[in-house]
Structures are given as C-alpha cells and as structure tokens.
Amino acid sequence: xxxxxxxxxxxxxxxxxxxxxxxxxxxxxxxxxxxxxxxxxxxxxxxxxxxxxxxxxxxxxxxxxxxxxxxxxxxxxxxxxxxxxxxxxxxxxxxxxxxxxxxxxxxx
Numbered sequence: 001x002x003x004x005x006x007x008x009x010x011x012x013x014x015x016x017x018x019x020x021x022x023x024x025x026x027x028x029x030x031x032x033x034x035x036x037x038x039x040x041x042x043x044x045x046x047x048x049x050x051x052x053x054x055x056x057x058x059x060x061x062x063x064x065x066x067x068x069x070x071x072x073x074x075x076x077x078x079x080x081x082x083x084x085x086x087x088x089x090x091x092x093x094x095x096x097x098x099x100x101x102x103x104x105x106x107x108x
Contacts, residue, residue, distance in 0.1 A: 037082050040064060040098030043074050049091035058090055059083045064098075 053069030
C-alpha cells in the first residue's frame with residue numbers, strides 16, 4: 001500500500017513539474033513578443049478585472065475578436081500609438097504582438 005502511495009506521489013510531482021516548466025516556457029515566449037504601434041495586439045486581463053474587451057473599449061481601441069468584453073484576452077487594434085500605460089492601469093497583465101503570436105502558432 002505504501003509503495004502505491006509513493007508511486008502516486010511521484011507521478012503527481014512529475015505532472016506538477018511538467019506544468020510548471022511548460023507554463024514558464026509559455027510566459028517567456030509570450031513576453032518576448034512586445035506589441036508594436038498600429039499592429040494587432042493581444043490584451044491579457046486579470047480574472048477579476050472588467051475583462052480584456054472592456055479594457056480595449058475604455059482605452060479607445062477596436063476589438064477584432066467577437067468574444068464578449070469580459071473575457072481574459074482580446075485581440076485588438078489601436079489607431080496610432082498603443083496606450084500601453086492606460087491598459088496596464090485598467091488592469092492588463094500583458095500586451096503581446098498579435099501578428100507575432102499568430103506566426104508563432106503557425107497562422108499566416
């Protein structure tokens with residue numbers, strides 16, 4: 001019985017480590033894609049915020065995704081300069097270059 005518990009604990013630890021390493025790799029990859037002015041940008045919001053779409057609306061952008069405004073992410077475009085400071089004050093966790101992210105995912 002004890003060996004079964006140890007095996008289960010070992011598997012759980014292995015799964016937790018894989019999730020942690022994969023999550024860290026994703027964060028590093030996404031943070032290496034800073035947004036550019038005039039290009040599509042992915043706004044990632046905190047779960048307790050008004051939502052990424054609401055942030056885009058409040059900052060004067062145009063949402064390109066058909067999702068409701070209270071989602072955790074939105075693809076948007078801003079005319080002229082990207083209001084990164086304004087979006088971060090509204091609660092955005094990250095701003096990612098949408099075009100680069102699409103290429104990273106294999107979309108052309």
